[in-house]
Amino acid sequence: MQATLAAYLAASIPLYRAEQVRRLDRYAIDTLGIAGLALMQRAGAAAFGALRERWPEVRSLCVLCGAGNNGGDGYVVARLARQAGFRVSVYALAAPERLKGDALSAYRLYRDDGGVAASALPERFEPDTVLVDGLLGTGLDRPVEGAYAQAIAAINESGRPVLALDIPSGLCADSGAPLGRAVRAQLTVTFIALKRGLYSGSAADYCGAVQLAGLDLPAGINAVIPAGAALLGELPSLPARRRCVHKGSHGHVLLIGGDRGYSGAARMAAEAAARVGAGLVSVATRAAHAAVLNLGRPELMVHGVESAEQLMPLLAKASVVAIGPGLGQTVWAKALFDAAVASGLPLVADADALNLLAAGRRRCDHWVLTPHPGEAARLLGKTGVEIQADRYGAVAALQSVYGGVALLKGAGTLIQGEQGPAYVSRAGNPGMASGGMGDVLTGVIAGLMAQGLAPLAAAAYGAALHGSAGDLAAEMGERGLLAADLLPRLRELLNR
Ligand SMILES: NC(=O)C1=CN([C@@H]2O[C@H](COP(=O)(O)OP(=O)(O)OC[C@H]3O[C@@H](n4cnc5c(N)ncnc54)[C@H](O)[C@@H]3O)[C@@H](O)[C@H]2O)[C@H](O)CC1
Numbered sequence: 001m002q003a004t005l006a007a008y009l010a011a012s013i014p015l016y017r018a019e020q021v022r023r024l025d026r027y028a029i030d031t032l033g034i035a036g037l038a039l040m041q042r043a044g045a046a047a048f049g050a051l052r053e054r055w056p057e058v059r060s061l062c063v064l065c066g067a068g069n070n071g072g073d074g075y076v077v078a079r080l081a082r083q084a085g086f087r088v089s090v091y092a093l094a095a096p097e098r099l100k101g102d103a104l105s106a107y108r109l110y111r112d113d114g115g116v117a118a119s120a121l122p123e124r125f126e127p128d129t130v131l132v133d134g135l136l137g138t139g140l141d142r143p144v145e146g147a148y149a150q151a152i153a154a155i156n157e158s159g160r161p162v163l164a165l166d167i168p169s170g171l172c173a174d175s176g177a178p179l180g181r182a183v184r185a186q187l188t189v190t191f192i193a194l195k196r197g198l199y200s201g202s203a204a205d206y207c208g209a210v211q212l213a214g215l216d217l218p219a220g221i222n223a224v225i226p227a228g229a230a231l232l233g234e235l236p237s238l239p240a241r242r243r244c245v246h247k248g249s250h251g252h253v254l255l256i257g258g259d260r261g262y263s264g265a266a267r268m269a270a271e272a273a274a275r276v277g278a279g280l281v282s283v284a285t286r287a288a289h290a291a292v293l294n295l296g297r298p299e300l301m302v303h304g305v306e307s308a309e310q311l312m313p314l315l316a317k318a319s320v321v322a323i324g325p326g327l328g329q330t331v332w333a334k335a336l337f338d339a340a341v342a343s344g345l346p347l348v349a350d351a352d353a354l355n356l357l358a359a360g361r362r363r364c365d366h367w368v369l370t371p372h373p374g375e376a377a378r379l380l381g382k383t384g385v386e387i388q389a390d391r392y393g394a395v396a397a398l399q400s401v402y403g404g405v406a407l408l409k410g411a412g413t414l415i416q417g418e419q420g421p422a423y424v425s426r427a428g429n430p431g432m433a434s435g436g437m438g439d440v441l442t443g444v445i446a447g448l449m450a451q452g453l454a455p456l457a458a459a460a461y462g463a464a465l466h467g468s469a470g471d472l473a474a475e476m477g478e479r480g481l482l483a484a485d486l487l488p489r490l491r492e493l494l495n496r
């Protein structure tokens with residue numbers, strides 16, 4: 001299992017910052033000797049090809065071009081579409097004659113072919129037209145306002161399908177946050193390398209489907225610049241278990257949580273740990289909950305624990321601790337949290353355990369912290385808006401302040417270990433924004449660690465497994481998706 005997951009992480013796809021992509025661009029031009037205009041023409045051709053594949057009946061384009069090379073890509077698309085007999089209208093947000101370099105060359109080729117560019121947007125875009133967003137790409141360096149903001153609003157209010165060139169205009173290539181406002185596209189064709197802003201934060205609301213156009217550059221070009229982030233791929237199949245194993249072979253998870261009124265959180269986390277294959281799962285919860293929890297899931301060993309010393313014998317038998325689901329922040333909760341951390345066992349901390357941690361910052365090398373943006377804000381002394389505006393920065397800060405592995409939940413879950421890139425899981429859907437989903441994730445990660453996975457592999461694969469289980473369970477619809485719906489899906493995915 002370890003080798004399979006090590007290969008899974010190694011096979012993740014590099015995600016770059018804008019500045020790194022510009023360096024890749026320069027490398028292609030300066031070292032590989034590919035002219036910038038040739039790159040631009042390959043970009044435009046790739047985008048136009050993707051457009052025709054996605055909207056095969058459409059024969060009318062409206063291309064919006066900005067002041068930089070993203071606009072240049074737009075002029076290449078406009079010229080190719082005219083040559084293919086499309087009805088093409090181009091709106092230049094910047095006077096074309098003031099373009100520079102390759103963008104100016106691309107415009108002149110379009111103009112010399114008989115193309116024209118209007119400077120003012122139409123009252124409304126023609127029907128049966130696809131809009132091509134060539135306003136801003138990786139050169140976005142400030143919040144969108146003025147004419148660009150109006151153009152983006154017009155695009156978003158048009159009701160027309162949109163193809164974004166390289167990145168939806170207004171979306172920050174580094175953080176995935178809109179700077180002011182951003183184009184909402186159905187398809188984004190991005191060039192040379194994936195930008196990390198296409199996969200986290202609110203990116204999914206703006207990018208639509210993302211297609212990478214490598215522009216016929218050598219595949220190894222990604223190795224030229226080490227990327228700081230990496231996109232997790234499809235879940236790998238896990239190797240079959242050896243025949244001669246017994247329940248002690250797959251670890252023992254101790255789940256601590258479930259204060260009064262919250263026993264369900266502890267139950268779901270514990271069951272998730274069992275469903276991903278932990279050999280034994282014990283639960284330490286309020287004494288009042290023990291019997292009912294046990295009845296609900298007899299495979300769990302449930303103990304009423306009202307003090308730290310009552311927890312000690314359970315810690316002595318556990319190989320991994322998961323603490324937080326329904327824990328609360330009472331004196332009882334804090335005593336159990338302190339004892340769990342002091343045990344030195346590998347640990348997954350979620351929910352109220354994170355709030356207790358935020359109160360008294362500690363570091364630990366063998367834990368996995370799984371905050372949602374609000375908990376991350378408390379852990380870092382920031383606001384939730386600040387966390388979402390720079391998720392990659394936030395997950396790196398969590399890891400450096402608290403140690404171990406930091407997992408920042410939300411669209412495009414991020415997983416950051418002591419070394420290596422921030423892994424990004426794109427699995428999951430809005431139906432998972434419901435109570436208990438985090439409890440299941442806690443159990444999944446603890447259950448994988450109990451089977452010998454290192455915290456980073458357990459967190460990264462666990463996040464992808466959890467999100468994929470949510471995607472399977474959402475096949476009946478995202479609304480009304482419940483955390484417990486994921487439990488059977490975990491087993492289904494693990495045995496594929
Ligand atoms: N790297 C590649 O793989 C390829 C990239 N190509 C395309 O080139 C753009 C990047 O081009 P660049 O000229 O650097 O930047 P932009 O076109 O995004 O525009 C920058 C331009 O816009 C101004 N600007 C920045 N922010 C704003 C704002 N908020 N409002 C108004 N204006 C703004 C800035 O001052 C510049 O003047 C990349 O995305 C690809 O599309 C190649 O063509 C193909 C390979």
Ligand SMILES: [K+]
Nearest residue numbers: 133136167169
């Ligand atoms: K764009």
